[in-house]
Amino acid sequence: MESNEQVVNEMKDSTARFFSLPLESKKTVAVRENGIEGFGHHYSRVSGKLDWAESVILVTQPIQDRNPELWPTNPSSFRDTLDKFSIEMTSLTMRTVGFMAADLGVEQEALVRAFRGRRQNMSLHHYPPCRHPDKVIGITPHTDGLGLTVLLQVDDTPGLQIKKDGTQVLTNGAYRSVEHRVLIHARKSRTTVVMFHDAHIDGMVQPIQEVLKHNGAEARYRSIEKLEYMKGHFSVGRE
Ligand SMILES: O=C(O)CCC(=O)C(=O)O
Numbered sequence: 001m002e003s004n005e006q007v008v009n010e011m012k013d014s015t016a017r018f019f020s021l022p023l024e025s026k027k028t029v030a031v032r033e034n035g036i037e038g039f040g041h042h043y044s045r046v047s048g049k050l051d052w053a054e055s056v057i058l059v060t061q062p063i064q065d066r067n068p069e070l071w072p073t074n075p076s077s078f079r080d081t082l083d084k085f086s087i088e089m090t091s092l093t094m095r096t097v098g099f100m101a102a103d104l105g106v107e108q109e110a111l112v113r114a115f116r117g118r119r120q121n122m123s124l125h126h127y128p129p130c131r132h133p134d135k136v137i138g139i140t141p142h143t144d145g146l147g148l149t150v151l152l153q154v155d156d157t158p159g160l161q162i163k164k165d166g167t168q169v170l171t172n173g174a175y176r177s178v179e180h181r182v183l184i185h186a187r188k189s190r191t192t193v194v195m196f197h198d199a200h201i202d203g204m205v206q207p208i209q210e211v212l213k214h215n216g217a218e219a220r221y222r223s224i225e226k227l228e229y230m231k232g233h234f235s236v237g238r239e
């Protein structure tokens with residue numbers, strides 16, 4: 001059994017090695033027409049500045065939603081590492097959500113059940129340096145929209161900028177979804193691994209009843225179906 005530190009190190013190492021491969025190798029898992037998953041420049045729809053991020057987007061949980069043909073095989077252990085890392089991040093998320101429940105003063109289960117068995121997506125990002133950083137953008141301002149994001153920085157290059165608060169529905173605003181963007185460094189590359197954890201109960205995005213009850217508060221957000229919520233978030237979120 002490997003320690004979680006070993007799994008995290010393997011993940012950092014494999015991600016850095018993958019992005020250092022020649023473009024042709026990376027293109028073996030290129031995003032397909034009308035697809036979302038795979039390797040490519042995912043943010044090129046954004047106008048104004050040149051999209052400088054190379055990314056791999058993958059669905060990692062639940063297992064039956066995976067598209068293994070888009071999972072990199074170089075380094076050869078990469079798929080195995082991705083699988084182990086995904087499990088680690090699920091477990092980290094569940095523990096974190098447990099702490100959040102304690103902080104909110106509700107039963108752990110009230111919050112944990114919104115996350116259990118839900119979708120987990122992964123983005124691997126590589127931001128090469130650019131001598132004219134003001135001409136390019138890593139990722140334009142956005143909020144992440146799903147339940148909880150865990151970010152692993154592979155190196156120490158700065159770039160993530162947090163701008164202002166947005167809102168968070170599940171906790172009725174107690175935890176906020178923060179707007180952020182990624183800027184490019186003039187001399188150093190930056191690599192990150194980002195895990196997005198979805199949360200909803202019975203297909204609805206809404207404040208959790210126990211949280212409202214505990215605070216004796218009115219719901220600050222209307223209940224909305226998961227699919228409607230996603231459409232709304234991602235049509236404005238990334239532009
Ligand atoms: O790479 C980063 O630092 C942040 C990436 C990010 O915000 C995202 O993928 O949503």
Ligand SMILES: [Fe+2]
Binds near residue numbers: 142143144180
């Ligand atoms: Fe983000």
